[in-house]
Each structure stands twice: as C-alpha cells, then as structure tokens.
Amino acid sequence: MPNLELPWKPIYTQSGGFNWDGGIGSKSSENEPSLWSWSLSLTIAFTLVVYVLEKLLDGRQKRAYQQTQFPKQLETTVAKIDAQGYKQKKEDSDAADAATPAEKPLLQQLQDKFKSSQSYGLDKINFGMIASTYDTLESVVFLLLGFLPYMWDVSVHLGQVYLGYTQEDEIKITLIFLLLITLVGTVTSLPFELYSTFGIERKHGFNKQTYGLFFSDKVKSLALTFLIGGPFVALLLKIIQMGGEYFYLYVWAFMFVFSVFMMTIVPVFIMPLFNKYEPLPDGTLKTRIYELADKLSYPLKKLFVVDGSKRSSHSNAYMYGFGSNKRIVLFDTLMEQVSDDEILAILGHELGHWKLGHTLTNFCVTQVYFGAAFYFFSQCYTAKELYAAFGFDSQSGSIPTVIALMLFFQTLWAPVDKVLSFVLTIFSRHCEFAADEFSVKLGMSQMLQSGLCKIHLENLGAMCPDPWYSMYHYSHPPLVERLGAMMELDKKKA
Ligand SMILES: [Zn+2]
Structure with missing residues (x-):
C-alpha cells in the first residue's frame, strides 16, 4: 500500500537523530535544528518573496498597458525614421512624382496599432498574473502536503505490484515516478495553455492552429519527452550512482555530450515533426x-x-x-x-550574434552553469535532514537520487538560479545592442530600424513597457531604446 498519510511533520521534531556526512554546515549539534531542517520553510518563504516582487512588477507593467497616450519618445524616434525614409525615396525616384501608392509612414502604422497592442499586452499580463498565482499556490500546497514523497510511494507500489520491481530497481521506479508527475503537470497546465492559445492569441488574431493540431502537438511532445528524457534520466542517475566522489565531473561531461547531441538532432529530426522546412x-x-x-x-x-x-x-x-x-x-x-532589404538587415543582426561569439558564449555559460550546479549538488546530496524536512523518511534507507536532484534544484539552487537568470537577461540585452551595431556597421541601419518597427507592430509588441518590468523580464531591449541606439551610431558615422 502506498503511504497515504501526509508525510509532512513539524520541522522542529526532525532535528537530531539523523547522522549524515559532509555537506555545507555539516557540524550540526544534537538538539539544535540545523539549517537543513529549515529548508522547507525557507523554500516556501523564498517562493513567496519572489512571487510578491514579481507581482509588484506585473502591476507596474499593467499600468503601462493602461496608458492611452502614444508614448512621446517613440513618436519622436519613429518620426525621424520616416523622415529618413522619405528623403531616401525622393533621391531614389529621381524626383519623378510618386505615382506608386506610398506605404503609410511607420509612425502612423504604429499609432494605428497602439490600441490593439495595449489591449493585447493587458490581456497577457492579466492572464500571466492569474497563471503565476496558480503556479505558486500549487507549489506551496504540494510542498506542504508532501506531493513528491506521496508520488514516490505510489511509484514504488505500482512498480512492485504490477511489474515485480524491488527496492533495488531505483532507476525503473524513477521512470514511473517521472511519468506520473509529467502527466499530472500536463493535466494541471492544460487549461492555462488552452486559454492562452484559444482565448488570448485567437482574440488578438494571432492563433492559426486548430484544436486538432494543438493536441497532436501535445501528444508528439509528450512522446518525445519520454523517448529522449527516459534514457537521459536513466543514464544520468547511473552516472551519479557509480561515479564515486567525483561524480559531478562525469555528469558534467555527460551533460556536455548530451547538449551537443540535442543541438544536432533537434533541428534535423525533431523540429520537422512539427513544421515543414x-x-x-x-x-x-x-x-x-x-x-x-x-x-x-x-x-x-x-x-x-x-x-x-x-x-x-x-x-x-x-x-x-x-x-x-x-x-x-x-x-x-x-x-x-517585411521587405527583402529589411530581411537582410535582420539577418545582419542575427549573423552579428554569431560573428561576435554570442552563440558560443551562451553555450559555454550553460556548460559552466551545469558544472557549478552539479558540483554543489555533490556537496550536499548526502544531507538527509534536507530530505526529511520535505517529508522523505531518510531513516528507512537511502534517498532516491532523482528526489535528491529535484529537491536540490527546488531549494538550495533556486535563489542561485533566479540571480543567474537575471544576470543572463542583462547580458542578453547587451548582446542585442551589439548585434544591432553589427548590422548598422554593415550599412543596413535604416532597414534594420524600419524592419524592427514593422515586426514590432505586426506582433503587437509593447510600445511603452515599464522600465523596471522590462529590466527584469526582457531578453531584448525595448524598441525605442534599440532605435535610439542605432540613431546614435548613425550620427557618429555621419
Ligand atoms: Zn538578437
């Protein structure tokens, strides 16, 4: 029988008694609760603090989307692009009266879309606030009720009763466990995905897919997750279990090979399953x-x-x-x-990312990230009190490796992850400016500016984002900043 009792116990009762070796702050005295036994409360506190901060930012962005005035700075910036384009056209057409139906000025096109862009942004942020509230609530409730230990017990039970597995078959039981939690995750996130696609995206004219396509995509990606994820997890766990003291080095090498493997097969075999190239x-x-x-x-x-x-x-x-x-x-x-000239300017930007080494830098950062994560994991995965705090009975034997990994990334590593992703977002914006500059130096400044404006208005991008919100969330600088930076470069060149 799976253990149906709630495995969560007050944290004070769990200190002492456990002997565990090594790890951060390993000298815990007999009667005082160690830092580990606080990890559940700390994790929940951290989750809630992040939630509140992100909601404050959402509130600011929401107010930005409620503005009804077209942003002044964008207006002056885009008016300059229009003036430039007009001058260019006059020179090109040799003063032959413009008989061709002229394209609307960009500023006017943007102004026409301003209301739709604000309303799209507002719908998205409102929905995002509800979705993230649900997510946070779900994680906290799952933590308090001991969802993971419960699902583990169910997996052990299923494995033993239906497939004849024993305690020794940890990896096989892990695969059942991951299958179950993936299915639960798919079901709980489904209403949100459906609403986003067939509610918001459809309302604003973006969605072109049918329910049939949506669900066939879902089935395909789940099948791929099991097909690739299953063997991946099995190998990863084997390496951790057999690697000895320095297992993190082998895991690191494995992650490297796996990343290269995925980068090779994804575009060639996987993406064509979803789209025609x-x-x-x-x-x-x-x-x-x-x-x-x-x-x-x-x-x-x-x-x-x-x-x-x-x-x-x-x-x-x-x-x-x-x-x-x-x-x-x-x-x-x-x-x-966009026009052909604009496509070339956009590709000039994309090729800039390659030429300036951004692609390689990102790959290296990811590798260092995995290295650091698994090194720290190796330093504390023997901390049984950590698992006890999350409702895993560590006295009855060893803690399943997959649980150790999940708890590590959910607790100790979560703050590191947050800080790091913030730093990477800043770095990404820096790269975007640099790639724009690259395209400008190729002489395509004007085409990149008008191309970006067009993509922005077609995608109903935010025209007056909140500066704090965009600093925290945006991987690309706001449109007006990119245009401004390019104009500065043009000025220097002239
Ligand atoms: Zn870019």
Missing part, C-alpha cells in the same frame, strides 16, 4: 542572403523557409548548426511582413 526558392533574396553570408565568411549550407503561419502569425528568423554546416531559417510570416 522548405528551401528558399531561387531568386534575388536567396542570392543576396548568400552574398551577405559570404561577405561575413558565414558557412551557410542551407536556407529554409518554415511554415510558422500554421500555428501563429507571430514572426521570427534564426540560425543554427555546428562548424562549417550552418543553416538559416526564415518564418513565412516574417517574409510577408
């Missing part, structure tokens, strides 16, 4: 992209167009690949929204 047809755009790649010695091997419009009218472009085998992917939606 077709070579960009021959024509001037293709020729010009290859010329740009040549100029920067970017070893472009393939150039694809992906049918992003199958799911959403949001637009994008990206590149990937190792060594001399690089590919660029353009969304069909992007090609509809």
Whole structure:
C-alpha cells in the first residue's frame, strides 16, 4: 500500500537523530535544528518573496498597458525614421512624382496599432498574473502536503505490484515516478495553455492552429519527452550512482555530450515533426542572403523557409548548426511582413550574434552553469535532514537520487538560479545592442530600424513597457531604446 498519510511533520521534531556526512554546515549539534531542517520553510518563504516582487512588477507593467497616450519618445524616434525614409525615396525616384501608392509612414502604422497592442499586452499580463498565482499556490500546497514523497510511494507500489520491481530497481521506479508527475503537470497546465492559445492569441488574431493540431502537438511532445528524457534520466542517475566522489565531473561531461547531441538532432529530426522546412526558392533574396553570408565568411549550407503561419502569425528568423554546416531559417510570416532589404538587415543582426561569439558564449555559460550546479549538488546530496524536512523518511534507507536532484534544484539552487537568470537577461540585452551595431556597421541601419518597427507592430509588441518590468523580464531591449541606439551610431558615422 502506498503511504497515504501526509508525510509532512513539524520541522522542529526532525532535528537530531539523523547522522549524515559532509555537506555545507555539516557540524550540526544534537538538539539544535540545523539549517537543513529549515529548508522547507525557507523554500516556501523564498517562493513567496519572489512571487510578491514579481507581482509588484506585473502591476507596474499593467499600468503601462493602461496608458492611452502614444508614448512621446517613440513618436519622436519613429518620426525621424520616416523622415529618413522619405528623403531616401525622393533621391531614389529621381524626383519623378510618386505615382506608386506610398506605404503609410511607420509612425502612423504604429499609432494605428497602439490600441490593439495595449489591449493585447493587458490581456497577457492579466492572464500571466492569474497563471503565476496558480503556479505558486500549487507549489506551496504540494510542498506542504508532501506531493513528491506521496508520488514516490505510489511509484514504488505500482512498480512492485504490477511489474515485480524491488527496492533495488531505483532507476525503473524513477521512470514511473517521472511519468506520473509529467502527466499530472500536463493535466494541471492544460487549461492555462488552452486559454492562452484559444482565448488570448485567437482574440488578438494571432492563433492559426486548430484544436486538432494543438493536441497532436501535445501528444508528439509528450512522446518525445519520454523517448529522449527516459534514457537521459536513466543514464544520468547511473552516472551519479557509480561515479564515486567525483561524480559531478562525469555528469558534467555527460551533460556536455548530451547538449551537443540535442543541438544536432533537434533541428534535423525533431523540429520537422512539427513544421515543414522548405528551401528558399531561387531568386534575388536567396542570392543576396548568400552574398551577405559570404561577405561575413558565414558557412551557410542551407536556407529554409518554415511554415510558422500554421500555428501563429507571430514572426521570427534564426540560425543554427555546428562548424562549417550552418543553416538559416526564415518564418513565412516574417517574409510577408517585411521587405527583402529589411530581411537582410535582420539577418545582419542575427549573423552579428554569431560573428561576435554570442552563440558560443551562451553555450559555454550553460556548460559552466551545469558544472557549478552539479558540483554543489555533490556537496550536499548526502544531507538527509534536507530530505526529511520535505517529508522523505531518510531513516528507512537511502534517498532516491532523482528526489535528491529535484529537491536540490527546488531549494538550495533556486535563489542561485533566479540571480543567474537575471544576470543572463542583462547580458542578453547587451548582446542585442551589439548585434544591432553589427548590422548598422554593415550599412543596413535604416532597414534594420524600419524592419524592427514593422515586426514590432505586426506582433503587437509593447510600445511603452515599464522600465523596471522590462529590466527584469526582457531578453531584448525595448524598441525605442534599440532605435535610439542605432540613431546614435548613425550620427557618429555621419
Ligand atoms: Zn538578437
């Protein structure tokens, strides 16, 4: 029988008695509760503090979305782009009276979309606030009720009764456990995903997918999670169990190989399961992209167009690949929204990320991150009091490795994670400015500016984001800052 009692006990009763070796603050006296036994309360406190801070930021962003006045700074900035474009067109057309129906000025296009953009942003932030409140509530309740230890007991029971597993089959039981919690997670998050896609995205005209496509995507990604995630977890646990004192070094090497493996198979085998990738047809755009790649010695091997419009009218472009085998992917939606010149300027920006080493830096940072995480994990995963605080009976034997990992990332590592992701967000904005500058230096400043404006208005991006909110959440600087920075560069050049 699975243990149906709530495994959670008041933290004071759990100190003393346990002997555990090594780890941070390992000298705990007999009667005083050690830091470990506080870990449940600390984790909940940390979760709540982060929740409150993030809600304050959400509140600020919400007020920004409620503004009805088109932001002044954006107005002056975009008016300059329009003036530039107008001058350019006059020079190009040799003063021959503009018989062609002129495109609306960008400023007017942005102003036309301002109301829709504010209302889209408002819907998203309101929904985000509800979703994150639910998430926080769920994590705290699950922690207090001992959801993880309960699910572990259920998995052991299922494994023993139906599959004849014994206590020795920890990895097999772990796979049952992960299957169960993934299914629970999928079910609890489903209403939110459905509302986001078929409520908000549809209301604002972005959603293009049917329920059929939505659910077939879900089934496919779950199947892939088990197909790839299962063997991955099994190997990871084997390495931790057999690695001895320095297991974190082997885990690190394993994570490196696995990252490279995923980066190889995801674009080639996995993404085509969800979308159609077709070579960009021959024509001037293709020729010009290859010329740009040549100029920067970017070893472009393939150039694809992906049918992003199958799911959403949001637009994008990206590149990937190792060594001399690089590919660029353009969304069909992007090609509809901007001109060829603008696509080239946007690719100039993307190639800037590569040329300036941002892609490689990100990869290295990720590797260092895993290294540090697993090193610290190795230092404290023997702390039985930590597990006891979360309702795992550590006296009856060893703690399952997967539980140790999950608790580590949920407790000790969570603050590190928060700080690090904030630092990485700042770094990412720095990279965006640098990539813009790269494209400007290639002489495509004006096209990048107008291209960015168009993408922004087509995607109903925030036009007057709150500065604190954007500093905390935005991986890309706000539009007006990017345009301003490019104009500064233009001025210096002139
Ligand atoms: Zn970028």
